[in-house]
Structure formats: structure tokens, C-alpha cells
Amino acid sequence: MMITEMTAAHVAQVAELETLCFRDPWSERSIASELENKLALWLVALDGDTVAGYIGSQTVIDETDMMNVAVHPSYRRKGIAGELVNALVDALKMRQSHSLTLEVRASNDPAIGLYQKLGFAQVGRRPNYYRNPKEDALILRKEWEM
Numbered sequence: 001m002m003i004t005e006m007t008a009a010h011v012a013q014v015a016e017l018e019t020l021c022f023r024d025p026w027s028e029r030s031i032a033s034e035l036e037n038k039l040a041l042w043l044v045a046l047d048g049d050t051v052a053g054y055i056g057s058q059t060v061i062d063e064t065d066m067m068n069v070a071v072h073p074s075y076r077r078k079g080i081a082g083e084l085v086n087a088l089v090d091a092l093k094m095r096q097s098h099s100l101t102l103e104v105r106a107s108n109d110p111a112i113g114l115y116q117k118l119g120f121a122q123v124g125r126r127p128n129y130y131r132n133p134k135e136d137a138l139i140l141r142k143e144w145e146m
Contacts, residue, residue, distance in 0.1 A: 001080060003087040006042035006054060008035060013051035014044065021070040023132045031056075034067075041095070043087055045071070045080050055084040059097050062146075066102035081111075085118055089142070098146050103137035105130055115140050 006014065011032045018025035034040040034056060041064075042056040053071035057064050066088070071080045089100060103126060104111050120140040129137035 001052060001083065002046045003043055003083060004046065006035070006044045006056075008032065010044045010051050010054070011035070014042075014054050017051065017054060017070045017072055018068070020072070022068075026068065040067075041088070041091060043084060043091070045075075045084055047075070053080045053084055055088050057088055057092070057100070059092065059095065062096055062098050064092050064097045064100045066100055082114060082118060085115075089144070093144060093146070096146060099141055099143040101139065101141045103129060103139055106136045106138050112138065112140075115142075118142065 011028060014031050015026070015028035018031065031042075034042055037058065039058045039060060040056065041059065042054060044051045045053040051072070052075040053069070055069040056067040058067060066085075069081055069084055071084075092100060100120075101123075102115070102120070104115065106125070120142045122138050123141045124139035126137040126139060128134050
């Protein structure tokens, strides 16, 4: 598995994964627009030419928000999500960011467990953040020294 920055060649597969993995997916157009966004950094995990997973983020000054992370169902339970998060953190350190914040469904125990294992801590809660179905989000954050 190779992790690299997302390019225009990956956008269609990332959009397919969005549709496969999320109830309110980003459109292909929205994902493509991230390539032009100077605040954005999106990484893909590649198995040959196949996008097995991706992670997207936006950084303002020195703080980063994770937008999305997803792994294709046939590639799950192989550590790809953790590799993507770690690769993003490594890239953010080089870009002078000192933290990564994300929202996760309060009921998503597997994701919460992964994030805790990777050093994230809960710093807040957003009531009714998610729609379809309506659910609170936990706000998790990881910080590091620059």
C-alpha cells in the first residue's frame, strides 16, 4: 500500500468511496475543488491504481481539521485508516500544523477506539451534528510539539 497526495486522477474513485461509505457524501465536484484549495491536504492509500482509502483535511494557520477518512469495505481491518491518519499527521508536522481535530459519530465505537489508540482525546461534543440519522458528534483532538 502506498500513501500519496490526492491528484485529479484519484478524484472519481474518492467520490465513489464517499458514496459507498457515507450517508451524506461529498460530490465529485466538491472533492475536486479541494485540489485547488491551498488550505487542503488530501491523501490516498493506493493498491496499484486502486484507491483503497483516503483522508482529507484543511489547515488554518497552524491547526488542522480532518474532513473525511474512508476505507473501501474490501480493504478494511488491515490498518489502512490508521496508516492514513499517521501519514496525515506526519505531513502536517512538516507544514507547521500542531494539531488535528475531527468529529466522529458518538455511536461509532470502532472509529473512536482507533482514534484513541492513535493519541486523540475527546475535547467536546456537538449535539445533533449528524443528520440521517440525527446524532451527536464527539470532537477529538491530537496535538504535538513542532
